[in-house]
Amino acid sequence: QLQLQESGPGLVKPSETLSLTCTVSGGSISSSSYYWGWIRQPPGKGLEWIGSIYYSGSTYYNPSLKSRVTISVDTSKNQFSLKLSSVTAADTAVYYCARHRHIIPYCSSTSCYSLPVYFDYWGQGTLVTVSS
Amino acid sequence: DIVMTQTPLSLSVTPGQPASISCKSSQSLLHSDGKTYLYWYLQKPGQPPQLLIYEVSNRFSGVPDRFSGSGSGTDFTLKISRVEAEDVGVYYCMQSIHPFGQGTKLEIK
DSSP, rough: OOOOEEESEEOOOOTEEEEEEEESEEEEEOOOOOEEEEEOOOTTTTEEEEEEHHHHHHOEEEETTTGGEEEEEEETTTTTEEEEOOOOGGEEEEEEEEEEEEEEEESSSOOOOEEEEEEEOOOOOEEEEEOO | OOOOOEEOOOEEOTTTTTTTEEEEEEOBBBBTSSOBBOOOEEOTTTSEEEEEEEETTOOOOTTOTEEEEEETTEEEEEEEESOGEEEOOOEEEEEESSSSOOEEEEEEE
């Protein structure tokens, strides 16, 4: 059974960089069939996709967060990581890592980008609070 | 932008009774590759979303057969043939995580 586990600091100061790692067990992150993504959910609110990565290192980001996000993969450790810079209180959320199976082209009213679909396995999530 | 509209927004069901949730998208979800990327998730309090149905009508591994999905184009339905206590939570239909719909809250009477 595939399992994903998020790890990292639960408290980050404003203007600093949030860093999280997702460790995958029970399956290989190097599988050509899957992508690996980060999603967040502010308390009491809906889900927001942050970005995704393929085992080869190709990355796909939510246009609204792209300027602050870096996602990387370490296939030797079966892990992928998230860095979100210049955080504010608005970045306080439960952060999930998850696996998804497809990326499809999508155009909103303002931009075109790659849209992740078919999220099948999720980590339990980790609460990150941005506060001084 | 695609907008997903679910009805009802809340549902109170007696155990053993059926339930149905409607989902309408503002644009057709039929992709140029012939697939319809429409998924149903259930999110229980304090937990991540769990996948129930993928690509309109396919039950994900381990999902009880009391859950079924149907529809095409812009109109979709999730049906639970006999609701059980463990089915409580918020149900979401979505093409992707982004943008995100409002969900339907299922409670047990």
